[in-house]
Amino acid sequence: MPKKTPKIYKNYSEENLEKAVEAIRLGQMSYRKACDTFGVPKTTVLNRVNGDVVDNGDGIRAGRKTALPQVVENQIVEACIRAAEMGFGISKEQLILKVSRFCKSLNLNVFKNNIPSDDWWRGFHSRHPEISIRKPEPLSTMRSRMMNRVVVSNYFSDLLVLISDNNLTPDVIWNMDETGKQFEHRPTSVVARKGARSIPGRTGNSKENISILACVNAVGDVLPPMCIVKGKTPRCLESFSTLDSPAGTLWTYQERAWMCDILGQMWFSQVFLQNIGPKRPQLLILDSHSSHEVLGLLQEAVRENIIILAMPPHTSHHLQPLDKCVFGPFSRAYDKACTNLLTQHPDLVINKTTWPRVFSTAWIAAFTKDNIVNGFKATGIWPPNPSAIPESAFAPSLAYDTPQDTPSIPFPSSSDLPALPEESCTLVTEPIIPTSTPVSLEDSNSDLNLSLLADAAAIHPEVGADAPDIGIPLPDVLSLLTSLGNGNLVLKEEDPQPSAWDAEVESIFAIPPAESKKSKNVKSKSLTSHRLLTSEEIIESKRMKLAEKERKEKQRAERQMKVKKS
Structure with missing residues (x-):
């Protein structure tokens, strides 16, 4: 277990940091004066001004990079909250096992023996204060289904x-x-010695x-x-x-x-x-x-x-x-x-x-x-x-909803797809684990260096005469290369998106749907809805049941009388 140390970092507000960066960029203050005025470390200001630290939308956190991307952690948190609301909460031990399965399925060697440690759990918990360990209240399966x-x-x-x-x-x-x-x-609770193991409380004898x-x-x-x-x-x-x-x-x-x-x-x-x-x-x-x-x-x-x-x-x-x-x-x-x-x-x-x-x-x-x-x-x-x-x-009943059968829709072939305009043409490859920087295309009127086309070919060497089929029609590939050569498109580097991991997170953390059971030709006696008890239908059915009960009791009494006479 790591040694706990007092908080010695980020003893400043995000607002003061933004003010210091803005003052330096506008030339109103020097680095030293801005840092002294707003109480922000000089290295932090340098990283923000030079662009070494960029907010990608998830917020900037101090410390080293997390084992799993922030987007994936957010999806795991949402899955845990959703499962708890439905009555299928995930315990700490189950969460660690599911994260281990997630890493093994994607060949991520980010944990020792592919098993997250208690240190990872404490960091995960501190990064997501919206979750906590809670003891659920008992809820019967019938109440879950009927509500x-x-x-x-x-x-x-x-x-x-x-x-x-x-x-x-x-x-x-x-x-x-x-x-x-x-x-x-x-x-009820009483005032007693702190740390006492057992406090007696008098109750009745029955x-x-x-x-x-x-x-x-x-x-x-x-x-x-x-x-x-x-x-x-x-x-x-x-x-x-x-x-x-x-x-x-x-x-x-x-x-x-x-x-x-x-x-x-x-x-x-x-x-x-x-x-x-x-x-x-x-x-x-x-x-x-x-x-x-x-x-x-x-x-x-x-x-x-x-x-x-x-x-x-x-x-x-x-x-x-x-x-x-x-x-x-x-x-x-x-x-x-x-x-x-x-x-x-x-x-x-x-x-x-x-x-x-x-x-x-x-x-x-x-x-x-x-x-x-x-x-x-x-x-x-x-x-x-x-x-x-x-x-x-209504959340606990969602797990018991029977999924409806939907007709399968055939995926269109490449020949059926419409031709893409040059301005919106994009070549995308999404490996399970990003191993290289993905590339996106955007409009530009500036000249494109010929070496940029060579860089594009180096990034995607499969695009060529002898390359295997990658599912893109050849005219579209030629159109893309032509647009690159004319300077209508430029290559822009962007951060990798873990969208390819969404399906894996969903498959491991999602609650399995209820199995659809074939209905039997047996009339169920269980009640499944509200009823107006003073309606004529209900009262008539009660009369019939009472008459049937009296008839059976009369037959039973007659049988007993015959047994006694014999």
């Missing part, structure tokens, strides 16, 4: 139609969702979970919550201090403290309809959980003129206001309330007696008007704005 532009655009199209056709205002647009909290919370159902509207109003505890009889609620919970909380139970069909219908009739007021119609937006699609709930919603819209499955992390801006602050407020309670009362623990108290504190702190309104705004529901969903939200 695509087609699904979301169809959802917003129908949502905007519902809002405009029914003249809905923000006070009648609701969002409902569930979350869960355990007695064992996550302790991991028992309680489901919480919340509902809010676009103006920031909050309905009373419903808490579902684990139990089989109403007796399980007696040990909870329900009076400490928020006003109007509906307490109920389920065998596993989960949301179910019966509880969904109970919440709709006892909480939602009792607290939304008489204004109709109203819109309820929720996810595609089975407990939200009970036939009795949907039929009651139709009678009450309540429109229920189910979001596309696996998209709630971007499309649901509660998930976007409310449940996050609620979790942090819950952890803080539990930590404060256990710190102030060492003899207490988080249990059925104290949980309603901390739940109420966190509920009041998180379910504020600002959080709720910002949630509807960030998800584009109110005010209606599909562009509120950022472009980065």
